[in-house]
Amino acid sequence: MARAATTSDAFNAIAEPQRRKILVLLRGGERPVTELARDLGMTLPQASKHLRVLREVGLVRVRGAGKQRLYGLDASGLRPVHEWVGGFERFWSETFDRLDEYVRDLKQARQEEPPDDDDQ
The missing domain is CATH 1.10.10.10 (Winged helix-like DNA-binding domain superfamily/Winged helix DNA-binding domain)
Structure with a gap:
């Protein structure tokens, strides 16, 4: 092509x-x-x-x-480029939302862990 x-x-x-x-x-x-x-x-x-x-x-x-x-x-003249790239904004927003949720889950899991015997 x-x-x-x-x-x-x-x-x-x-x-x-x-x-x-x-x-x-x-x-x-x-x-x-x-x-x-x-x-x-x-x-x-x-x-x-x-x-x-x-x-x-x-x-x-x-x-x-x-x-x-x-x-x-x-x-x-950059409008077509902007519009095309803008189509990926939802993808990135959703990806970052999932990452934020994962980090929150990790923090919560660490807070809920019982203290390790070595820590006492």
Whole structure:
């Protein structure tokens, strides 16, 4: 089965760790590509390539500001990812509820144990 192009959806785009790092940096506000490249330790062409992918899937927007192009986060593009991950929230909640119940049962069992003869 052929893999979808990275520019086709947010899931494939954020599968790449450097792109996730870019999104984290952009949570703090708009930044030029030069700052992003510097902070991530990559070349300008590498950063530009990642930004192009993120822009094409709707996770990043760009605007001109004088001679610079500022990139900003467009979190609305993450909605499909958020909705998909949210589907697992019930699973994790139920798992943690079962763990809490198990820990309570262990504590209660320890409190109900008669003292050991060695403890006296």
